[in-house]
Amino acid sequence: VIFYTSLIFAVRYLKSDVRINGDVVVVKVNETLNNISFTFDITDQSLGNSQCVFWNFSLNTWDSTGCEVKRNNTGNITCECNHTTSFSILMSPFHIDPIHLMALAYITYIGVAISMASLIICLIIETIVWKSVRRNDTSYMRHVSIVNIAVSLLIANICFIIGAAIAEQEQPPSVDRCSPAVFFMHFFYLALFFWMLMSALLLFYRTVMVLSQMSRAKMMVIAFTVGYGAPLLIAVITVASTAGPQNYISKRNACWLNWNESKALLAFVIPALTIVAINLVVLIVVLYKMLRRGVGAATQPDEKHALVVIGRCVAFLTPIFGLTWGFGIGTMASRDFGIHVVFSLLNSLQGFFILVFGTLLDSKV
Template identity: 45%
Template structure:
């Protein structure tokens, strides 16, 4: 840990500052892992260096300072910031870098110091400079070159009484850190640009290239309010907006605003109705799954007398158990992230959440195979001793292999977790494909199973074409589809609609209704509407009440 190094800064001497910015100290810090505890220590270190150093900052000191800041701004470890105890650490880092960069001594009229995740540029400006601008071009992960531009209009330059300096610092990843501390669901979709200008200048033009090019999504130009530690839209306004970039006009006030960026509306719409559906649905789903497992335990010996009924109920119990654990872990994941408990705990919760959601789909796939066996392989008999090992290998073995490989490949690079949530990463490592691809593949295969069931059960008896027979066939087909849709996970297919039109609230509400209540549907269609289970369950309740009365 770096706490000892930070503590040594309590003695305010320039010698210690110089030592901390020396090659040896810088190398020691850069070799330390960017875990939450070290991030907090490095932020505190940079803060104290900025406060203690009263002399001009040379290029060498700025390079050392930037390397240290770059170490904790690496895109691969941004998710670790969610577990830093001080929720204002990102804001403190921004203020510290701005303070230190403001002391940069410009030689030959300009300075350019660039690291992969922080870049500093400084220029000498005067009233005769025409439309002076600062251009940034940075390599940021797999998204390619991200650009930002600062332009000082000519009419603003005329306000300068003397030659001055202008310094700008660009952060392509700091926005993700700052947005996690904000109550507003909007996200930062560009780099954060800090602009340090003479007090005489009032307005500047900023151009931000979007990190994610989202069409028809509203953009908002904002300034970081250092005192209140929040994004403030009052200091900026949108001048131009297209699919790839946003041009902002911002008021530069040295003490209040010096850092700017753009906010975008989240792809998934926020709605109190959607949140309520999710909460109520998850609660009802958990209760329904517990009740489902209790009923199955009561009627197990009576409802599983034949091989085929045993296999069916075995699959149903594992589907219910997997979904029950996954729902509980889903709630736990939200608690762990919102309270910033521990990074390792978030990794563990994500691993088991990934595993049990995959297990849910693979057990649904096993049930689909069992249905095909019952329909197509009438003369082929499968025994319980053969079915159980095969079902367990598919239901739990495949998810376990996929989950272990995912965490083993991505976690060493700090690319397992998504920034801002205890769930699989998307932007840096595409780890979430380890869930999406198997799930969608199983949905497609189970859809084929439903089609086969519809074809098999929808045929009218040969020589019988009366309307009553046709009506019975339609009812039978509709019932089978209604029964199989939640049991085979087809409701998750509606997730494709939310991807195709991610801003449609209607699609998100339908998806939430079908999947948040999935546990209830499994109880209803898988257990309560099963004739044997229904009769035996009522009989058990009757005998239990009779024994109590006696």
């Protein structure tokens, strides 16, 4: 049996004075409620700036997240509460105004839908052209990286939607139900970055270490070990180090890594931004080498084309991902709504960027 408990006040403000200006309601029912509405008689009509709040047991304070004030013609106050989540909530430690939260939710879900559709199109195109892109090792590894980047982000987005659905049903989200979704989100978002790292390292290997030769099988082993092994190790260590005090997931209104108690979110932020920095350094080195002596006279035309496409893909996607999570850090430091909007837009549209810069801009594809 799931119990839903809600404590709601009709609160009125007069300058800096905060007063209870209505009844306190405590409700306990034998089912999960996604939306709840109460109408309150106003005790003192002279007070203004109504606000509906509930007691947040995680923060040990009053919280208005997901609650909206409705005034009717009889002078009463109606409190309507619901809870949702967004990409902005995944990063921001602040509570966001309910109207802004709803706007971010719409941006997120529309963006995620576009992203997932783009990733599916990307995978369909890669399936169609797969036989034609295996002619040399460089082209082959480039497309292996793009496919795994697309698959990782697609699964991460699916897990995000599952986590959002759980967060809408339960406040605070259940540890048992949220933890699997958070683990796979953490794992596959990191896998996206590590496969981007493999693309950059492939570019570095083919343009800087031109005299070195590595078999396709060996490159595949290294790529999958780094692409999935490293994220798995980080995700498992994060679970193991935070499982005891149950500080693995956020205790706010989102299924995501904890920040306030255990700083588990750093297990995603630090590797992601480190990879962005490494990729930018690789791009600078490769660009310097290419400007000095070109891609290489001994390089076959198909391989030259693959190297140019890899360079363009890394050059565009790395700054986009870097800006995305840079704004993510911004949401952790600022309550500014514009930063939250930009972060949600960039984050939820990553699949579209992968389709454009990873697949559609390749003339051979």
